Amino acid sequence: MVISPSRKCLDNKLLLALPESEYKRLSLHFKPIILTAGTVIHECQEKLNYAYFPNSAMISLLSIMETGNSTEVSLVGNEGMVGLPIILGGDYNVDRAIVSIGGTALRVEADPLKQAFEQGERFQNLLLFYIQTRLTQVAQIAACNRQHTIEQRLARWLLSVYDCVLENPLPLTHELMANLLGTRRAGVTVAANKLQRAGIIQYSRGKITILNREELENSACECYGLIQNELAGLHLR
Numbered sequence: 001m002v003i004s005p006s007r008k009c010l011d012n013k014l015l016l017a018l019p020e021s022e023y024k025r026l027s028l029h030f031k032p033i034i035l036t037a038g039t040v041i042h043e044c045q046e047k048l049n050y051a052y053f054p055n056s057a058m059i060s061l062l063s064i065m066e067t068g069n070s071t072e073v074s075l076v077g078n079e080g081m082v083g084l085p086i087i088l089g090g091d092y093n094v095d096r097a098i099v100s101i102g103g104t105a106l107r108v109e110a111d112p113l114k115q116a117f118e119q120g121e122r123f124q125n126l127l128l129f130y131i132q133t134r135l136t137q138v139a140q141i142a143a144c145n146r147q148h149t150i151e152q153r154l155a156r157w158l159l160s161v162y163d164c165v166l167e168n169p170l171p172l173t174h175e176l177m178a179n180l181l182g183t184r185r186a187g188v189t190v191a192a193n194k195l196q197r198a199g200i201i202q203y204s205r206g207k208i209t210i211l212n213r214e215e216l217e218n219s220a221c222e223c224y225g226l227i228q229n230e231l232a233g234l235h236l237r
Contacts, residue, residue, distance in 0.1 A: 011055040011078045011166075012106065014126055022116075022123055029112035035059070037102040037171070041082065047091050051083030051113050056103030058164040060180055061095040070096070071145070071182030074138050077164020079231050080130055086110045087117045087127060100180065101165050101172075133230040144223040150183055151191040155220035157181060158201065160227065162210060169202075169209040195219065 010016050015023060035041075035057040042048060044064055052059065058077045062070040073095060076082050085093050091110075117124050144153055154177065161170055174192065178185040192208070195201045200216050202209040210216055217224065 012053045012081075013079050014081060014130060015053055015106070017122070017126055019122055022121055026108070026112075026116050026123065029108050029116075030106040031108070033105055033107050035099045035102055035105050037099050039099045039102075041097040041099065042093060044094055044096050045092050048083055048086050048093055049110055050107050051081055051086055051110065053081045053106040053108070054078055054103065054164075055105055056165055056167070057099055057105050058101040058103070058161060059097055059105075060100040061093075061097055062180075063094075064096055069182070070179060072180040073141060074134060075100070075160060075164060075180075077161075078166070079164065080134070081127075083110075083113070084127075084131060084134065086113055088131075100176065101161070101167070101170070103165065133227075136230045137227050140223045140227055144221060145182065148221040148223070149191075150181070150187045151194055151219065152221040153181060153183075154188060154191045155195065155200075155216050156224040158208065158210065159213075159216055159220055159224050162213075163228070163231075169207040171206060172208050173206045174203075 018026070030053075035052075035054075041052060041059060054077050056078065058075060059082050060072045061074040061076070061082070063073045064070050082097050083093075085091065117127060144156065148156075157177070157180070158170070161172070162168065174185050174188050177192075178188045181188065192201065192203055195216070196203055198215065198219075200210075200212045200219060202211055
């Protein structure tokens, strides 16, 4: 017997924005799961059988080069979902989806998700607006990686990670940050040390604590504000 997850246990903002009747209907197909950091949810060109709505986990979508090098092109936390190609008519994704920060999520099979989307109503509208925000995020991150310094990019990324999981300290290593930002570890270390000397963050044993959010926002590029404005607009609709 499937027990529908209670809305009282939800942190996912997309699902919280649904009317009670729509959530109840969709939740019959949800399975609460725990995602462990480092778990690959799906590989590039792998068929998508499930979509995921994170509650406290953070999932990174990575673009993989022929050399094996990777760069994060999007990150998803409790503001959204992973598995958008399912509702866009595709069965495959070109990116690798990996759990960057472990936590809880709701998993739903592809077919029930498609059916719920095709029924229209609030769920369809929310996902369409969410697709718009994801396109903005991907485009802005691409520009950010080309135009801004590693310190600005790291500050922007740390703010985005915190917004995804609402956790402080953040379980992040320099190696993980370098892999996701698509840069050398030495560059991340220099940038993180500069933020730490300024009293903005504190790094210790694979954990980063944001000490001064206002100053971290001042250290970030304008990309953070643009992306967050899109997300804020989504959840006000």
